[in-house]
Amino acid sequence: MESNAMLLEEYRLKIEFPPCDFSAQTVNAIAEFSEDISVVFPYLNAIIDGATYLPDSKILRFSKEGKVVNLYPHMIAIAKLKDREEAKQVIESIRQLINETYARRNEISPRYESRSQLKVRDIFSLLPGTNCKQCGLPTCFAFATKLLKGQTEVTRCPAIHTDEYATRRKELIELLENR
DSSP states (O other): TTTTOOOOOOOEEEOOOOOOOOSSSOOOEEEEEEOGGGGHHHHHHHHTTTEEEEEEEEEEEEEEEEEEEETTTTEEEEEEEESHHHHHHHHHHHHHHHHHHHHTTTOOOOOOSSOOOOOOOHHHTOOOOOOTTSSSSSOOOHHHHHHHHTTSSGGGOGGGGGGGHHHHHHHHHHHHHHH
């Protein structure tokens, strides 16, 4: 295939209610297709922050627009969508991401290994632990949670920028950059 060829063109969309809960306010979406898209997984793994790649199982999991997305060789599964319209929009944006990444694969260094998921405790262990509230949050654990979600910056913690915590600051910044 040429580098600008599309990998995923057409799919069949199925909407399902969550198992055992027909009163649920959300739906699950499954897009099935004949193409094997697993060739793009290492490239997506390289460019999507927080992706979990299971190369032996050929599964790539990540968050998109607040939804958990599971990619399989011939299927995309997404849970907790509002309705069919949202399902179509999210599936279409993932289809575009797959095709754009596939087209740019010669520019991307693939990542074949699975990354371990960064946890709040990993971040918290590097913070001063003083609960000084200077970051605007009540605890260092709350600050670590916001850092993990990308909702704040390390610069918001004055204590970590003192000489006493220079080593931890360096480790924390590297940890957040390499997630």
